[in-house]
Amino acid sequence: MAQEKLAGKVAIVTGAGNGLGADCAKVLAGHGASVAVVDINLSAAQEVAVEIEAQGGQAMAVKADVSVEDEIKAMVAAVDGRWGRIDVLHNNAAALDLKTRYADRDVCNVEVEAWDRSMNVNARGAMLCCKHVIPVMLRGGGGSIIHSSSGFGVMGDATLTSYACSKAALLALSRMVAAQYGKQGIRSNAIVIGFVLNEHAQKEVADEIKQILLDQHLTPALGSPRQIADVVAFLASEESSFVTGHAMMVDGGFTSHAPSLVPIRQFFERKGDNKW
Numbered sequence: 001m002a003q004e005k006l007a008g009k010v011a012i013v014t015g016a017g018n019g020l021g022a023d024c025a026k027v028l029a030g031h032g033a034s035v036a037v038v039d040i041n042l043s044a045a046q047e048v049a050v051e052i053e054a055q056g057g058q059a060m061a062v063k064a065d066v067s068v069e070d071e072i073k074a075m076v077a078a079v080d081g082r083w084g085r086i087d088v089l090h091n092n093a094a095a096l097d098l099k100t101r102y103a104d105r106d107v108c109n110v111e112v113e114a115w116d117r118s119m120n121v122n123a124r125g126a127m128l129c130c131k132h133v134i135p136v137m138l139r140g141g142g143g144s145i146i147h148s149s150s151g152f153g154v155m156g157d158a159t160l161t162s163y164a165c166s167k168a169a170l171l172a173l174s175r176m177v178a179a180q181y182g183k184q185g186i187r188s189n190a191i192v193i194g195f196v197l198n199e200h201a202q203k204e205v206a207d208e209i210k211q212i213l214l215d216q217h218l219t220p221a222l223g224s225p226r227q228i229a230d231v232v233a234f235l236a237s238e239e240s241s242f243v244t245g246h247a248m249m250v251d252g253g254f255t256s257h258a259p260s261l262v263p264i265r266q267f268f269e270r271k272g273d274n275k276w
């Protein structure tokens with residue numbers, strides 16, 4: 001029987017108490033990894049860890065605010081103390097609460113608190129996790145780091161300025177890590193995520209916005225958390241051992257087509273053919 005692709009590996013997933021991070025933690029555990037479910041919300045992290053263990057996996061819940069260096073140091077020490085190594089880091093945590101999102105608008109209307117929160121959690125948090133995890137990874141001979149970026153990090157948009165800038169910073173951080181530690185066996189890749197219907201998006205995002213976004217994806221449906229988790233598991237595993245410094249579009253083609261595609265398609269539909 002084939003060995004599970006993450007058997008014997010230890011993974012940290014930040015922001016894993018909810019949303020995509022929770023699914024990523026469960027899928028990594030399903031492939032045999034021991035998973036630290038890290039979140040600012042301890043009870044949410046505990047629920048995910050209990051679920052993983054109920055499925056026969058190995059998990060520990062750790063409370064940490066990724067933006068606070070002492071908490072990251074303690075989190076890394078706890079994971080290293082329990083399992084003695086760290087092979088995978090998934091920088092997934094992001095400040096996406098309504099308060100931050102509603103205060104994070106176009107540049108002239110960004111509230112500085114929203115900028116600071118987005119930068120501190122999304123960008124500084126990822127850097128701090130790298131800073132304290134990499135020495136443990138190096139001791140074990142290497143590892144794989146995955147950073148969850150977003151289409152907002154690579155394209156202009158009408159709002160969420162701070163979020164976008166923090167997600168662009170992750171792309172640079174990913175390349176810096178790949179360049180600095182690649183020779184010592186550490187790979188670092190970013191995933192540029194399209195629109196994924198997690199629980200809060202299902203409930204909170206207006207149907208009209210979902211339809212506008214769906215029109216811009218080339219796939220029949222918007223993304224699912226499982227589709228993201230499968231790519232994270234691939235990047236975490238040896239299956240991707242020659243992939244590093246890469247920003248992978250995991251976005252149903254959202255960023256791969258001409259901006260005119262949707263109106264042109266509608267034009268051709270009205271016209272009844274696609275002769276240019």
Ligand SMILES: NC(=O)c1ccc[n+]([C@@H]2O[C@H](COP(=O)([O-])OP(=O)(O)OC[C@H]3O[C@@H](n4cnc5c(N)ncnc54)[C@H](O)[C@@H]3O)[C@@H](O)[C@H]2O)c1
Nearest residue numbers: 015018019020040065066092093094096148150193195196
């Ligand atoms: N859902 C999407 O469509 C989408 C699209 C592009 C990118 N992404 C990225 O995917 C990742 C997950 O997104 P999601 O939609 O699942 O978000 P979510 O809000 O459902 O989950 C984020 C998790 O991070 C935790 N968190 C927040 N601040 C934290 C902190 N300071 N320290 C530790 N944990 C903290 C939250 O408690 C929560 O569990 C994010 O990085 C997001 O930018 C998501």
